[in-house]
Amino acid sequence: MEEKIIIDLKNISLSFGEEQILKDLNLYIRDKEFLTLLGPSGCGKTTTLRIIAGFLEPDSGEVIFENKNMNGVPPHKRHVNTIFQRYALFPHLNVYENVAFGLRVKKMPEKEIKTKVNDMLALVNLKGFEKRNVNSLSGGQQQRVAIARALANEPSVLLLDEPLGALDLKLRKDMQAELKSIQERLGITFIYVTHDQEEALSMSDTIVVMDSGVIQQIGTPQDIYNEPKNAFVADFIGESNILDGIMRRDLFVEFSGHRFKCLDSGFEKDELVDVVVRPEDVEVVPAEQGMLKGTVTSITFKGVHFEIIVDIKDYKWMIQSTDYQEVDSEIGLLITPDDIHIMKKSVYSGVFGDYSSFSEEFDELSDVNEEVED
Amino acid sequence: MKLPSKIYTFLIFLFLYAPIIVMIVFSFNSTNSTGLMAGFSLRWYAVLFSNKNIMQALYNTLILAVASALIATVIGTAAAVGIDKWKKNLFRSSVMGVTNIPMMTPEIVTGVSMMLLFVFMGRVIGRQGILGFGTILIAHVTFNLPYVILSVLPKLRQTDPHLAEAAQDLGCTPLRSFFKAVLPSISPGIVTGMIMAFTLSLDDFIISYFTTGPGFQTLPIAIFSMTKKRVKPDMYALSTLIFVSILVLLILTNVAQARGENKKKKNI
Amino acid sequence: MNKKTSLGNRLVASPYLLWSVLFIVAPMFFVIYYSFTNSAGAFTFENITELAKYTDTFLRSIWFGVLATIICLVLAYPIAYIIAQTSSNAQRTLVALVMLPMWMNFLIRTYSWMAILQDTGIINTFLNKIGIGTIRMINTPGAVILGMVYNFLPFMILPLYSVMAKLDKSVIEAAQDLGGNRLDVVRKVILPLSMPGIASGLTMVFVPSVSTFYISQKLGGGSFDLIGDVIERQFQQSYNYNLGASISLVLMVLILFSMAFLTKFTTEGEGMVI
Numbered sequence: 055m056e057e058k059i060i061i062d063l064k065n066i067s068l069s070f071g072e073e074q075i076l077k078d079l080n081l082y083i084r085d086k087e088f089l090t091l092l093g094p095s096g097c098g099k100t101t102t103l104r105i106i107a108g109f110l111e112p113d114s115g116e117v118i119f120e121n122k123n124m125n126g127v128p129p130h131k132r133h134v135n136t137i138f139q140r141y142a143l144f145p146h147l148n149v150y151e152n153v154a155f156g157l158r159v160k161k162m163p164e165k166e167i168k169t170k171v172n173d174m175l176a177l178v179n180l181k182g183f184e185k186r187n188v189n190s191l192s193g194g195q196q197q198r199v200a201i202a203r204a205l206a207n208e209p210s211v212l213l214l215d216e217p218l219g220a221l222d223l224k225l226r227k228d229m230q231a232e233l234k235s236i237q238e239r240l241g242i243t244f245i246y247v248t249h250d251q252e253e254a255l256s257m258s259d260t261i262v263v264m265d266s267g268v269i270q271q272i273g274t275p276q277d278i279y280n281e282p283k284n285a286f287v288a289d290f291i292g293e294s295n296i297l298d299g300i301m302r303r304d305l306f307v308e309f310s311g312h313r314f315k316c317l318d319s320g321f322e323k324d325e326l327v328d329v330v331v332r333p334e335d336v337e338v339v340p341a342e343q344g345m346l347k348g349t350v351t352s353i354t355f356k357g358v359h360f361e362i363i364v365d366i367k368d369y370k371w372m373i374q375s376t377d378y379q380e381v382d383s384e385i386g387l388l389i390t391p392d393d394i395h396i397m398k399k400s401v402y403s404g405v406f407g408d409y410s411s412f413s414e415e416f417d418e419l420s421d422v423n424e425e426v427e428d
Numbered sequence: 429m430k431l432p433s434k435i436y437t438f439l440i441f442l443f444l445y446a447p448i449i450v451m452i453v454f455s456f457n458s459t460n461s462t463g464l465m466a467g468f469s470l471r472w473y474a475v476l477f478s479n480k481n482i483m484q485a486l487y488n489t490l491i492l493a494v495a496s497a498l499i500a501t502v503i504g505t506a507a508a509v510g511i512d513k514w515k516k517n518l519f520r521s522s523v524m525g526v527t528n529i530p531m532m533t534p535e536i537v538t539g540v541s542m543m544l545l546f547v548f549m550g551r552v553i554g555r556q557g558i559l560g561f562g563t564i565l566i567a568h569v570t571f572n573l574p575y576v577i578l579s580v581l582p583k584l585r586q587t588d589p590h591l592a593e594a595a596q597d598l599g600c601t602p603l604r605s606f607f608k609a610v611l612p613s614i615s616p617g618i619v620t621g622m623i624m625a626f627t628l629s630l631d632d633f634i635i636s637y638f639t640t641g642p643g644f645q646t647l648p649i650a651i652f653s654m655t656k657k658r659v660k661p662d663m664y665a666l667s668t669l670i671f672v673s674i675l676v677l678l679i680l681t682n683v684a685q686a687r688g689e690n691k692k693k694k695n696i
Numbered sequence: 697m698n699k700k701t702s703l704g705n706r707l708v709a710s711p712y713l714l715w716s717v718l719f720i721v722a723p724m725f726f727v728i729y730y731s732f733t734n735s736a737g738a739f740t741f742e743n744i745t746e747l748a749k750y751t752d753t754f755l756r757s758i759w760f761g762v763l764a765t766i767i768c769l770v771l772a773y774p775i776a777y778i779i780a781q782t783s784s785n786a787q788r789t790l791v792a793l794v795m796l797p798m799w800m801n802f803l804i805r806t807y808s809w810m811a812i813l814q815d816t817g818i819i820n821t822f823l824n825k826i827g828i829g830t831i832r833m834i835n836t837p838g839a840v841i842l843g844m845v846y847n848f849l850p851f852m853i854l855p856l857y858s859v860m861a862k863l864d865k866s867v868i869e870a871a872q873d874l875g876g877n878r879l880d881v882v883r884k885v886i887l888p889l890s891m892p893g894i895a896s897g898l899t900m901v902f903v904p905s906v907s908t909f910y911i912s913q914k915l916g917g918g919s920f921d922l923i924g925d926v927i928e929r930q931f932q933q934s935y936n937y938n939l940g941a942s943i944s945l946v947l948m949v950l951i952l953f954s955m956a957f958l959t960k961f962t963t964e965g966e967g968m969v970i
Contacts, residue, residue: 109593129596130605136597142590146612156598159608207598433778437790440775444797444849447808450818454811462811463821503711510709523709526716529724532899534907534951536924537944540931541723544730544941570719573712602704633803633910638931651803655914659807667804674799678792 058085060211060243061106066115068101075101076112076267083211083245083260088237090246090254093264094290099247102264103213106245108132120210134211135204139219141196143188149175149199150184156207174202177236194225201236211243218253230257251291255279263287281395285402288330288395295371296406299329299396307396310346310367314389318396328397333374335393338362344386350379363409370408448671455664462661472665482666485650489630492561492646496568497625503569504576504625505618509610511577512584527578530571539638542567546639559641567639568629575628576621583617584610727948730941743942750926750943757923758950760837761906764844768852768901769894771845776856776893777886780863791857798850806843806914813839813915835917843911844901851900859893860886898958903951923947 061083068076076098083089091099104110105117108129117124124132135156143152153174157167175181178198183191188199197217204212214233218226234257237244248254254261255275263270263278263286271283282288285296299309304319309329321327341347348366362373364385371387379385429437454462458469476482514520530538543559546566550558591613595605611618633648640649647666654663734740779790797805812818813833820830833839863886871885909924923943930940 107593107597109596128602129593130599130601134597136594138588138590138594140588140590142588142594144591144594144609144613145587146615155595155608159595159599159604203598429778429782433774436774437778440771441793443846444794447805447812447846448797448800450811451804451808463814463816463818503715506708507712510705510707510712513705523713523716526720529720532903532951532955533948534903534924536907536909536927537727537948538723540927540940540944541727542719543931544726544937545719545723547937548726566719570715573715577712627799631799631801633801648801648803651801652910655803655807663804663807667800671800674796678796682788682792 059083060085060120061245062116062118063102063105064116064118066102066105066112066117068105068110068112074267076105079115079267079269081262081269081272083243085210086241086243087259088234088244088246088257089260089262090248090258091262091264092248092251092254092290093270094249096266097264098267099249099264100215101267103136103215103245103247106211107134107136107213133209134213135207135209136213137197137200137204137215137217139215139217141200143196143199143203145189147188148184149180149186149188149191152188152199153202153206155203160207170206171202174206177205178202178232193221194229197221197229201233205236205240209242211245212237214244214246216247216249218248218250226253233257255291263290265290282330282397284397284400285328285330285404285406286400288328288397289402289406293333293372293374295331295333295369295408297329297331297369298404299327301325301327301396305391307394310369312345314345314394315391316394316396317391318394321396321398326399328399328403330395330397331371331389331393333361333372334359335389336371336373336375337388337390338373338375338377338379339386339388341384341386343388345389346387347384348387350381350383350385353379353381372409451664452668452671454661455668457661460660462659462664472661473669475660475662476665476669479662481645482647482650482662485645485647488561488644489647492565492568493626493629496565496572496629497622499565500569500572500576500625501618501622504573504621505580505614507573508577508580508584509606512581527574531574535571535632535634536638538571539567539635542570542635543638557641557643559639561640561644564636564640564644564646567635568632571632571635572625572628575624576618579621579624580614580617583614587613727941727945730938731945732942734938735936743938746939747942747946750923753921753923753926754946754950756920757906760841760844760920760922761902764841764848764905765852765898765902767841767845768849769897772849772852772856772897776853776860779853779857780860787861791854794850794853794857802847803910805847806911809839809843809846810834810914813842834915835919837916837920839915840912840920840922843915844905844908847908847911848901848904851904852897855893855896855900856890857893859890863889895958899955902954902958906951907947 059082063079063081066076066079067074079098079102081102091102093099101110105112108124108127108131111126119132119134144155147155150171153171154167157170162170171184172181175183178201180195180198180202183195183199188196191199200217217233218229221229230253233244233246246254246257255278258275260272261275261278262272265286271278271287273281278287278291282291282294288294288296297309299307301318301321301324302308302313303323304321305316307314307316307318307327307329346366348364348371350362351365351370352363354361356374359374359376360378362375362379362385364371364373364387366387373387453465455472456468456470457465458467458471511520511523533541542563546558546563550556587610591609592602592605595609596602600608631648632646633652636646636649637652640646645653651663651666731743732739732741734742779787779794782790810817814820815830815832815834817834819833823829823831867889868881868885871881876884906922907924908922909928912918912920912922912925927940927943927947930936930943
């Protein structure tokens with residue numbers, strides 16, 4: 055990847071009244087990368103996007119775009135375009151005119167507009183829809199019009215504000231792949247806002263995890279998943295068992311009453327730490343062979359694997375395994391050094407608890423709440 | 429519809445249209461009676477068209493309705509656009525409260541209160557007979573404004589708040605984004621408000637009665653002064669003509685609406 | 697919101713704000729001002745004390761207004777329901793037909809009733825022909841109330857219709873499903889749900905009825921003075937603006953009270969529809 059930096063946010067802070075939305079945010083975005091701002095509702099990700107677009111001015115800090123300070127530059131003079139959450143298509147214009155909107159504002163000659171609009175509609179697979187009323191299109195088609203409309207302006211950066219939030223699961227998956235391929239083909243920077251960690255992991259070059267107006271971690275999807283910086287990131291991205299541990303010395307950590315070999319070092323002797331073990335990394339073995347022993351409290355079939363909740367010293371672990379286990383049976387767990395990830399204690403330590411109250415339904419309910427965001 | 433419902437509907441509409449039917453029938457009476465039909469004639473229509481007073485009043489009414497509807501539409505739409513963006517606080521709710529005043533107070537009180545204002549102003553600037561086109565125009569704009577605002581506001585609420593932003597994002601200045609993106613999507617509300625304002629102004633008698641002077645007579649006022657005496661069927665002829673033109677207008681808009689809907693259906 | 701746009705939002709509304717202060721709020725103050733001054737501009741309570749003379753007129757206006765409003769409600773409720781049950785094309789036509797008479801000048805419609813009701817009018821001519829003889833209809837309280845009902849009936853039908861058209865059909869079906877008979881459905885579901893429509897219908901009929909002046913002069917023959925007539929006379933004949941203002945003020949207060957009363961008893965905090 056090219057190392058040219060296209061957008062640089064420096065010490066950005068913003069409050070609405072009493073509420074501080076962004077706290078001293080620093081972030082740079084490389085040219086041609088697919089960067090995702092990921093976080094729960096109210097974390098400041100949409101606000102960050104709107105600051106880049108120019109719809110909001112930060113209280114303090116600088117927005118630098120291709121080495122030029124953009125503070126105070128209105129949206130229409132910025133070389134970025136936005137895909138809005140509910141698309142914001144112009145209801146009084148048909149598909150063709152919606153896509154041509156920005157070009158007409160620029161007073162491009164009619165012939166060039168025609169070529170450009172046709173190119174764009176071809177890019178998003180909407181050929182033949184030119185004369186259609188935008189209100190008569192399905193959600194996915196409206197989404198495509200919004201993409202064509204924004205890309206017609208040849209922005210160097212495309213901002214996408216939860217663009218797939220209103221689509222159903224199947225369509226979402228298709229559009230994810232399509233957006234990614236459009237980004238790669240056109241070679242422009244995408245800044246993508248979402249609260250869906252799966253979406254973020256599968257599309258991004260870089261993920262920025264945010265919470266409460268603060269960046270928690272910046273990294274590639276692999277980094278974020280394998281090396282979460284704190285309990286918040288570990289919990290938000292994928293499933294994880296987060297335990298209290300003590301770093302006995304370099305390469306040795308103790309948790310759940312057992313001393314494990316690990317790959318982490320650089321902690322103080324006997325430093326308290328958070329330990330992350332991903333459910334899919336644990337190997338289930340007969341009780342007597344396990345490093346840890348516990349009782350199965352529930353088991354759910356998930357298709358590719360079983361999801362097993364195991365009680366070990368009053369902490370409910372989640373384990374993913376392809377083998378069935380009887381409820382109430384004793385099983386053992388094997389954890390190799392590679393499976394253990396050690397994090398420094400943070401404000402998020404102890405916030406997330408174990409899987410005793412875990413329920414799919416809770417997850418979905420909180421998803422619904424997030425949709426009302428901003 | 430069941431039979432009792434049919435009969436009831438018929439009776440209600442008979443009640444609503446009885447005076448209108450009477451009026452239409454007697455406008456063709458050959459004598460000047462409004463009680464007994466003597467024979468068919470168009471004589472009262474001829475009388476009507478030769479009445480310069482009435483024709484002038486008709487002209488005045490149209491001018492007033494067009495002018496007041498236009499002014500109210502511009503001021504009212506701008507107001508709605510502003511109000512829509514305001515936060516819900518005491519200021520906003522008191523502005524909305526004031527907006528409701530002309531719709532809630534009896535027309536006679538609105539008319540009288542404005543007359544008092546104008547008379548007082550007249551006294552302040554030392555002019556008798558201030559009442560005339562200027563004052564009646566102000567009065568009509570005033571009672572039209574709430575209808576414009578209240579038909580534009582819901583449209584604004586229905587439009588995507590990001591439309592203006594989308595237009596700016598695509599290169600429009602904030603002002604241009606309003607005209608290119610917001611205005612077209614609220615235009616049905618604006619047109620409804622303007623038509624409402626126009627017809628209200630056309631039809632108003634009570635407020636006009638208190639806010640105009642002898643120099644500027646509208647049709648309702650001319651009718652009022654004529655009904656003070658014994659009415660001749662020329663009034664009926666006039667009303668029949670008004671009725672027919674409104675009927676035609678209504679049918680036309682209905683047909684246009686139905687066509688628009690059919691077209692939409694075809695598109696889908 | 698950034699600061700620039702909020703300033704813009706205040707600015708675009710400012711012509712209206714100015715207008716409403718000058719021509720909505722200020723005139724109301726002039727009504728109060730004139731009510732408490734005499735023709736020389738000195739402060740006085742005379743206009744208010746003089747109102748005692750018009751107690752009968754006030755009471756008659758309220759009584760007639762209440763009667764007309766109730767009759768409108770009784771007539772309008774079934775027709776609104778019937779219209780709401782028809783196909784959407786029929787609904788559009790019927791609603792247009794309800795509104796059409798409103799676009800006719802009310803002076804002429806009222807006058808036309810004179811032609812129907814008077815002693816030599818259509819009804820009496822017909823009654824004479826079939827040998828019943830003349831029945832006195834014009835210049836009675838009944839004629840005045842009929843005039844009010846006629847003029848303001850659409851104001852009752854339209855809001856009632858609009859709530860009923862929006863009624864979710866499945867709610868009615870649910871009520872039937874739960875064992876309600878037709879009367880139960882009307883009493884326990886349709887009526888409570890149409891309360892906002894009833895409330896705005898009542899106001900929209902009562903306010904103009906109680907303050908009308910032309911109808912009573914034409915159909916009541918001048919023998920049943922209403923508040924509107926008294927106000928009109930002060931301004932257009934006796935030129936006693938101060939007394940006229942005080943009567944208007946009392947009329948306004950009266951209407952505010954009856955509307956507050958109405959809102960309390962019909963809507964329980966729900967909004968009205970127009």
